[in-house]
Amino acid sequence: MMRYGKALFLVIIVFLVFNAFVYADFPKTISITRNEEVKNTIFPIPQGFEIVISASTSMSGTIKFTSPTNVVQNVPVQYTAGGWSTQVNLTEVGTYSILETYNLTASISFPGITPETVTETRSSTYNNTSAGNKTISMTSTVSGFAMSLPPGKFAVISITPSSIQPGQSISATLRSTEAIDLGEVIFTSANLQAVWNVTSLAITGGPPANTPPAVSINSAIQSGPNGDVQVAYTLQDTENNPCTITALYSKDGTSWSGATIVGDVSNVSPGSRSLAWKAYQDEPSGQGAYQFKIKANDGTSDSQWSAPTTVNLNNTPPASNNPPQALNLRIRTIDANTNQEPVPYHEPFTGNKLKAGYDFFDPDGDLEAGSELQWYKNNVPFGDLIVIQSEQNKILGVTVVRGEKWAFSITPNDGKTKGEPRNSGIITINNAPPSVRNLRFQPLQPTSTTGVKALFDYSDPENDPQGTHEIRWYKAEPQSSQYILQPQHNNKDTLQPSDVKRGERWKFTIIPKDALGGTGELAESIPVTIVNQKPYIQNVKAVGSTGDISITFDLVDQDGDKCELRTWYRRIPAEPTAAIIREASSPDKRYIITNVSPANGLRVTWLSKENEPSGKGDYVFGITPFDDMDKGDEGFSQVFALDNNDSPTANDVKISPESPNTSNDLFANYVY
Missing domain, CATH: 2.60.40.10 (Immunoglobulins)
Incomplete structure (x- = not known):
């Protein structure tokens, strides 16, 4: 059996790559057909001729989150085999709209073949119950590959593997079913099918899934005239979460008010429990049948209200009681992190909480007991009616967002009589500062x-x-x-x-x-x-070979500082020595010039015979700059020859004595 592939591979595979743009949910069957006749222009193909073609895949995309206030976050996706996940910060509580857009690309490993892409989108919503970071993840597969090449002169032997993830490759083995001469039709069309699936987007990291609690009343009986109503009830919670109990009562079964309750009402474990309704406090004149019901909250979810039970009250009010009043209503800002008013104080903006502020006044001096609070968001009641039992009950349980309008109503209660309801002014939540x-x-x-x-x-x-x-x-x-x-x-x-x-x-x-x-x-x-820029010396040149040597140089200081210059020379290979110069600023230090401004072409004269009276050899002359902060980079000349060794002379030459005779010795006299 023969195996080939390059030339014919190019002819066949160019008709099979993806080319589509669709909108649908997953899984999606991709079916691509190319109706174009292809003839054999390569060489006679024998029966049983096999080729193996391969294609790699990749997947990318974008996930768009739109918050309840229409703030958009775009999360990029670059898929790798094994699955994809990342973190996203969902800062608002409420329903997010999600738009997923994914691109699946097939690339053929052969020159000249352009990758082709399939694009899919889908939309969904997510109810975000708590703000914060979430982990989003999904997996994707491509499977169910099938290929047909009418009229059947090439058969598809295999496509392996049968299922891949984006980032992996497939290989297809094709075999000729008959001999195909030059010029003969190989196939009249090509069709490729596959199933592309992307799992539903998983969002985790918030609070775990929670089963709401359930509560039912077993009995409710007033202990005596003006007494408490003793309530036996059963609390159930799948996760055994401790719960908080609230209660309402009604005379007509239509208008309900918050009930003041004590006993097993806070941090209550599931089981058979009891509480007492302060019926005389809530309804000092209550007579006859009343409806009573309770509800549980496990910190995440509320239960359904229990079926109302009938309680017969026998309350006789005191001779008289003046109703209390709620005065000076105001809405205060609460920092969501500290649960306290911010310091310094500011009006509420995005991310803050609110507190219902008011002054409780009772003409009889009674203490506040059971006042009822209702919040309003954008002129619509928000949440349940709250019975005030502590300052914490006055704080709104959610954070606010720019542009929202908030208000509250308060019905004061002294435990005996309710006062007139009062409404606060409406405030608009401000822009949060950067x-x-x-x-x-x-x-x-x-x-x-x-x-x-x-x-x-x-x-x-x-x-x-x-x-x-x-x-x-x-x-x-x-x-x-x-x-x-x-x-x-x-x-x-x-x-x-x-x-x-x-x-x-x-x-x-x-x-x-x-x-x-x-x-x-x-x-x-x-x-x-501001860092000092050190001075430096450059372009040092020495002119002359004996006696006074002319030295030219450039002094550079990018800060424009005046500098002190110290001159030196060195006879190769000896160490440097201070060089005496004519321009020295002080007779005590004849190698220093002070207060020199940066410039090019500066000049000094080295009095070389004062340093080297008879010096002869190779010398280097150098200059080291100092500004008032740092020593700079020295500069020095090229090596030059110096010769201060002059030839000797004899002067005042004479013979003594001046008039000698035969008996005198002669002496030669001269000054060296």
Whole structure:
């Protein structure tokens, strides 16, 4: 049996790659047909001729989350075999809309073949019961591969494996069923089918699935005139969560009021339990049949209300009782993290909670007992009627969002008589302020030639774009610790090189603002010092070979500092020695020049004979600069020849004595 593949592979596979754009849910059958006749233009194909073709797959996409307030988050997807997961922060409680868009791409490992892509979308919703990070995950498979090549001159022997995940490959083995001559039709069309599936999006990380509790009343009997109603009940909870019990009562079975209850009402474990309804406190004049019902909450879910049970009351009110009043109604801001009012105090914005504030007044001096609170969101009652038993009951159980309108009503109660209901004013939740952190500078070590830029990280709870921030720059001189505002740089994020000098210390403050006018808290950077740029010497040249040597050089200081220069020379290979120069600033230190401004083509004269009276050999002349902060980089000349060794002379030559005779000795006299 023969196996080939390259040339014919190109002819066949070009008709099989994906090319579709559909909208549907999963799983989805992909069916692609190419109706185009293909002839054999390669070589005579014998019967039994086999080819093996392969294709790799990949999957990408985007998951779009739209919050209850229409804030959009786009989560990118890049699938790898084994499954995909990531984290997403769902900051709002409520129903999110989810739009998933996935792209499945087939790539053929042969030059000239362009990858083809199938795109699928689906939508769903998710009820987010608690804000915070969630883990989202899914898996995908491609399976059920089938291929047909009419009129059947090539048979599909196998497609392996039968199922893959995106990121994996398949191989198809094709075999000719008959001999095919040159010019003869190989197939008239090509069809490829597969089933692409993406599992439903799993969202985990919030509170676990919870089964609501169930509660039923076994009996309810008043202990005597003006006495408590003793209630026996049964509490059930699948997860054995401790529960909180609330109760309502009604005279007519239509209008219900909150009941004051004690006993097994808080942190109650499932089982047979009992409580007492303070019926005389709630209904001092209550006579005859009343309806009573209870409800349980396990911290996550409410039970259904129990079936109402009938209680016969026999209450006689005191001679008289003046009803209480709720005065000075106001809504206060509560920090959702501390459950306390913020310090400093501010009006509520996104992410805060609310507290119903009011002053309880009773003409008889009675204490508050059983006042009833109802919240309103956007003019609609929000949540259940709340019977005030503690300050905590006055705090709204959810965080608020910008633009919402909130109010509350309060019916005061002294345990004997209810007062007149009062309604608070309506407030609108404000824009949440932005914040900045990680204040820093660029570059980290600025100089007088780089300037300095203020950098910071901006964030906004509502993802509002940045507005115009208030930026202030403060400068301290090199020897000062006092930072002084520089108003000419207000609201600039960059100081130009001409604005700064070496040795100065700078810092900035910023009050962040979003594009909607929200103003955050002032933040201050740590100071940065403008770094000194050390001077350096370059282009040192020595002219002359004996006596006074002319030295030219360039002094460079990018801060423009005046410098002190120290001159030296070195006879190769000896160590450097201070070089005496004509331009020295002090007779005591004839190798130092002070107060030299940076410039090119500066000149000094080395009095070489004072250092090297008879020196002869190879020499180097160097200069080391100092500004008032740092020693700079020295510069030195190329090696040059110096010869201070002059030829000797004889002067005042004469013979003595001047008039000799035959008996004298002669002496040669001269001055060396």
